[in-house]
Amino acid sequence: MDVLYFAWVRERIGVPKERVQTSAATVQELVAELRGREERYALAFADLDALRVAVDQELSEFDASLAGVREVAFFPPMTGG
């Protein structure tokens, strides 16, 4: 699955997008896997309250299922307008 990062999440992790092989069943499980990878991931995912997630380009909750999902994106709260 493709995992995308935006704004300061992208800056902390250092890439805008990467391909991730995972058997995580939910976003929460994916976050736990990523956190375990490297310090930069642990830092980016330190406070989930400061993060939002989109699953296949729809805003979702962290307990959302990843079954059949092609793209997950992590980013801070939006500040458009």
Place this chain on the structure above:
Amino acid sequence: MDVLYFAWVRERIGVPKERVQTSAATVQELVAELRGREERYALAFADLDALRVAVDQELSEFDASLAGVREVAFFPPMTGG
């Protein structure tokens, strides 16, 4: 004093403006005087609820004083915008 009429009040009375010699102390008294003049005035002032008044170009009530007033205008409720 100058008395002005707008919209259908003007059409019923037949003039946009006239000079009126009056000793009326209030708008209400002026209306009573005008009503007594001719049928067209009686018709125009038949229903005061359907009329608004401005005294020296400020929206006013019918019991407003005419002391020192130079211009009174009668018209239906406004429909701008």
Place this chain on the structure above:
Amino acid sequence: MSGKRSAPEIRVQPAPFDPGAVLSEFTAKAALAGAGALVSFTGLVRDIPGAETLDHMEIEHYPGMTESALTSIAEEAMTRWAVSPVLILHRFGTMRPEEPIMMVATASAHRQDAFLAADFLMDYLKSRAPFWKKEVTTGGTAWVAAKDSDEHALKRWSED
């Protein structure tokens, strides 16, 4: 807002106008004043719902009082909300379907102030500025009746 507060811009004219041109000019003025949020309202002549076809509309006004009433309404909005600049433009005379009748614009540092002030201006302008609309249709000529809903809308702004 950088604190500059300009006098409201009031225009009362028979000539047609381009809402886009008015907004361009207003935007330049608002940017200079340090505003980040601009709201505009534009009213167009609409066809009358129903069977009759509107040929044109005529708007009568009360020269002298019109300008002072619009200025008072704009100044009241500028007192209630942190908006500057503020613009009110209203035509009188003859206008055809689809032509712009009037426009208001407000600018602020905060979007809610800009929205509320524009909404307030419209409500007051509808019922407190001396304009009267007459519709000339295929079926005849009629003065537009004031709507109870417009008078009622003013209650939203009472400061009790």
Place this chain on the structure above:
Amino acid sequence: MSGKRSAPEIRVQPAPFDPGAVLSEFTAKAALAGAGALVSFTGLVRDIPGAETLDHMEIEHYPGMTESALTSIAEEAMTRWAVSPVLILHRFGTMRPEEPIMMVATASAHRQDAFLAADFLMDYLKSRAPFWKKEVTTGGTAWVAAKDSDEHALKRWSED
């Protein structure tokens, strides 16, 4: 409104735009649709209040999701109020102080529908469309923090 209901017009672009030109075009479309009441909101890049001077702003977005999120927000507004046409334009990339960032416009037969729909679009766009602002000032570079007040503003529209 003559009943014609068009798809919302969504534009996501890096290029600067003239809010007046956008409103002119929108007004022509709204007039054709029989609307009499148009509301627009325009957001400009403001200087940051305080000591630092803003050099420029950078807006990042999520291509693909941005367009679909804006379309959903516009369609929700068109479901809640009798508005058509509806336009949302939002820039991304680099923009300087005083430049327009974004714009929404709504048209209706009724002024309250046009106001409410534009206000709703802005509240949802602020917190639900995937844009992120970064400010580059004389003092450094910082991502703009989301405001609690923006998240809170959404509660106004809950339909309970």
